[in-house]
Amino acid sequence: MESSVQSQSRLTESAYRSSYIRNGDRLAAILQEMEYLNTIGKSFVAAIDRFQVHRALLAALQKLYSFAACTILLKSDPFELSIIPCYPLSQAFLAAMIERIASAASVMDFPAVSVKELANASYLDAPDELSITQQLDAPVQDMIGGAEIGSFLNIPLTVENRIVGMLSLFDEREGTFDTDLLKLTTMIADYAAVALENVRLREQETALWRQAEIGRQRLELIISSMAEGLLITNERGGITLLNVSAQHLLAQAQLDLKQNTPLRKLALASNVSWLHKLADIIDEALTGVTVMNQELIAGEAGESVPLTLSISAAPLHDASQSQSQPIGVVAVLNDVTANKQIEKLKDEFVSVVSHELRSPLTAIKGYTQHLIRRIERRLRKTQQEHQQQSSAISVVDLPESYDLRSLGIIQSQANHLERLVNDLLDLSQVQWGKLHLQYSSFYLADVLAESIRSAQASAEQHTIYLDIAVQDTKIVADKMRMSQVIGNILDNAIKYSPQGGLVTVKLEEREGDYLVSITDQGIGISQEYLDHIFERFYRVRNTASRQYSGIGLGLYVTKAIVEEHGGHIWVTNNKGLGCTFSFTVPVAAHAD
Numbered sequence: 001m002e003s004s005v006q007s008q009s010r011l012t013e014s015a016y017r018s019s020y021i022r023n024g025d026r027l028a029a030i031l032q033e034m035e036y037l038n039t040i041g042k043s044f045v046a047a048i049d050r051f052q053v054h055r056a057l058l059a060a061l062q063k064l065y066s067f068a069a070c071t072i073l074l075k076s077d078p079f080e081l082s083i084i085p086c087y088p089l090s091q092a093f094l095a096a097m098i099e100r101i102a103s104a105a106s107v108m109d110f111p112a113v114s115v116k117e118l119a120n121a122s123y124l125d126a127p128d129e130l131s132i133t134q135q136l137d138a139p140v141q142d143m144i145g146g147a148e149i150g151s152f153l154n155i156p157l158t159v160e161n162r163i164v165g166m167l168s169l170f171d172e173r174e175g176t177f178d179t180d181l182l183k184l185t186t187m188i189a190d191y192a193a194v195a196l197e198n199v200r201l202r203e204q205e206t207a208l209w210r211q212a213e214i215g216r217q218r219l220e221l222i223i224s225s226m227a228e229g230l231l232i233t234n235e236r237g238g239i240t241l242l243n244v245s246a247q248h249l250l251a252q253a254q255l256d257l258k259q260n261t262p263l264r265k266l267a268l269a270s271n272v273s274w275l276h277k278l279a280d281i282i283d284e285a286l287t288g289v290t291v292m293n294q295e296l297i298a299g300e301a302g303e304s305v306p307l308t309l310s311i312s313a314a315p316l317h318d319a320s321q322s323q324s325q326p327i328g329v330v331a332v333l334n335d336v337t338a339n340k341q342i343e344k345l346k347d348e349f350v351s352v353v354s355h356e357l358r359s360p361l362t363a364i365k366g367y368t369q370h371l372i373r374r375i376e377r378r379l380r381k382t383q384q385e386h387q388q389q390s391s392a393i394s395v396v397d398l399p400e401s402y403d404l405r406s407l408g409i410i411q412s413q414a415n416h417l418e419r420l421v422n423d424l425l426d427l428s429q430v431q432w433g434k435l436h437l438q439y440s441s442f443y444l445a446d447v448l449a450e451s452i453r454s455a456q457a458s459a460e461q462h463t464i465y466l467d468i469a470v471q472d473t474k475i476v477a478d479k480m481r482m483s484q485v486i487g488n489i490l491d492n493a494i495k496y497s498p499q500g501g502l503v504t505v506k507l508e509e510r511e512g513d514y515l516v517s518i519t520d521q522g523i524g525i526s527q528e529y530l531d532h533i534f535e536r537f538y539r540v541r542n543t544a545s546r547q548y549s550g551i552g553l554g555l556y557v558t559k560a561i562v563e564e565h566g567g568h569i570w571v572t573n574n575k576g577l578g579c580t581f582s583f584t585v586p587v588a589a590h591a592d
C-alpha cells in the first residue's frame with residue numbers, strides 16, 4: 001500500500017524549480033502548476049458529498065507529500081472529525097492524532113473540546129481494506145503504521161474569512177511536511193473548505209426540502225381524509241383544490257366540479273341556482289370578508305329534507321405581503337342535512353303536541369268565560385236586590401265575587417298558556433317562512449287597551465298605564481297577531497318585574513310608523529344579552545332571571561310577526577331599572 005502511495009507522482013516545489021532550471025522554461029512550470037490546480041479544482045467542484053471531497057483532498061495532497069493520514073475537524077455543533085488514512089494505522093497512532101487535534105483546536109480558538117469528545121465524534125473515512133475493524137483484527141506484522149507521530153501540519157479551513165474547521169496532516173516520519181509547499185497546501189485546504197461548505201449547504205437544502213415534502217404530504221393526507229368538504233380557489237374564483245369529501249358532496253348534488261373550473265362561469269352556464277349562491281359566497285370572500293355558515297339547499301326541491309350544505313369561506317392572504325388582495329379563498333362545506341332532518345322532526349313534534357294542547361285549552365277558556373258571565377249576571381242581580389232592600393252588605397264581600405276573581409286569574413293564565421302554545425305552533429311557521437298574515441282594518445288603541453285589560457287581571461301588583469299620543473290609531477294589520485305581539489311583551493314586562501311597579505304602554509307616531517313602547521321597572525337585561533334575546537329559544541341565564549319559567553320563544557315569534565308587517569323591534573335598558581321594548585308598524589294601509 002505504501003509503495004503504491006509513494007509511486008504516485010510527487011509534485012514538489014523543488015521539482016518545479018529543478019524543471020525550471022533544467023529547461024529554463026518558467027512558463028512551462030507555471031502551466032504545470034495551473035494544470036495541477038485546475039485538475040484538483042475540478043475534482044472538488046464535482047464532489048457531491050463529503051466523502052467525495054475527502055477523496056479529492058487525499059488525491060491532491062498525495063501529489064505533494066507521502067504521509068500517513070489527514071483529518072478534517074469541522075466546527076459544527078457537535079464537532080465532526082473525519083479521519084482519512086492513506087494506509088492502515090495503529091490504534092496508538094490514531095489516539096495520538098486525536099490528542100494533537102484537540103490541542104491544536106484550542107490554539108486555533110475553537111470552542112473547548114476534550115480528547116474523549118473528539119474520539120467519540122470521530123469517523124474513519126477509509127476504503128474497506130483500510131477499515132478500523134480490519135486493522136484491529138489484522139496480525140501485527142500486517143500493520144504498517146507505527147505508534148508515534150513524526151510530523152504533522154495544521155491548516156485552518158476558511159470560507160469567506162470565516163474559520164469553519166481545521167485540516168491536519170500526519171506522518172510517522174519527521175520532516176515530511178515541507179514548508180515550501182505550505183502555500184500550495186493552504187490553497188488545497190481552501191478548495192476543500194469551499195467544497196465542504198457547498199456540501200453542507202446542499203445537505204441543509206435537501207433536509208429542508210425533505211421536511212417541506214413531509215409537511216406537504218401530511219397536509220395532503222389531512223385534507224383528503226377530512227370529513228368536511230374543502231374547496232380552494234385562486235384569486236379569480238377558479239377552483240384549485242377540491243378534497244374527496246367536497247367532490248362527494250357535489251356529486252350528490254349532481255354536480256361534477258373539477259379542479260381549475262372557474263366557478264362563476266360554471267354558475268352562469270348552468271341552471272343550478274345554488275351554484276350562483278356558492279359563487280356569490282366565494283366572490284364575497286374574495287373581497288376580504290369571512291363568510292360564516294351560509295346554508296345552501298343543494299338537493300332537489302321536491303325532497304322532504306333536501307341536501308343542505310353549510311358553507312364558510314375565508315380569504316387567503318399571501319403571508320409575504322402585508323396588505324394584499326386575497327390570493328384565493330378557502331371554503332369549508334358541511335353537510336347539515338341530518339341536522340335539518342332532526343330539526344324538521346322536532347318542529348313536527350312540537351306542532352302536533354301544540355295542536356293537541358289547543359283543544360283542551362279552548363274548552364277551559366270557553367267554560368271559564370261562561371262561568372264568569374254567569375257569576376257576573378248573578379252578582380248584578382244580587383246587587384240590584386240589595387239596592388232595592390237598601391242593604392248595607394257590599395257584593396265585593398260575597399263568595400261569588402271571590403269566585404269571579406279566581407276565574408279571572410284562570411282566564412288570564414289560560415290566555416298566557418294559549419300564547420305559549422301559539423308560540424310553539426308559530427315556531428314552525430316562522431321556521432319554514434309560512435307566517436301568513438290576515439290583514440284587516442282596526443284601531444291599534446283598542447288592541448292595546450284589550451291586551452292591557454287582560455294582562456292587568458292577573459297582575460295585581462302592577463299598574464299598567466296606557467299613554468296614547470296620537471289622534472287616529474287606525475291601522476291595517478293582522479289584528480290577532482298584533483294582540484299576540486303586545487300580549488307577549490306585556491306578559492314579559494309583568495313576569496320580569498316581580499316587585500310589581502309601573503308598566504307604561506305608549507303609542508306614538510314616528511316617520512310614517514306607529515311606535516309602541518312598553519316600559520317596565522323590573523330586572524332589566526344586561527348589555528351583553530341585548531343582541532341575543534330575539535333569538536330562538538334564547539333565555540338570559542343569570543341569577544336574576546333563572547327563577548322565571550319560560551321557553552325563550554315569545555320574543556322570537558314576536559320579532560317575526562313585527563318584521564312580517566314591515567316593522568322593527570328592539571329593546572333598551574333603563575339605567576338599572578327595567579327595560580323598554582319598542583316596535584314599529586307602518587301606518588299606511590297594507591297594499592295587497
Ligand code: ADP
Nearest residue numbers: 492493496524533539540550551552553554555
Ligand atoms: P321566555 O319564555 O323565556 O320569557 P322570551 O322570548 O319571551 O322567552 O324572552 C326571552 C328572554 O328575554 C327571557 O328569558 C328573559 O331573560 C328576557 N326578557 C324578555 N323580556 C324581558 C323583560 N321585560 N325584562 C327582563 N328580561 C326580559
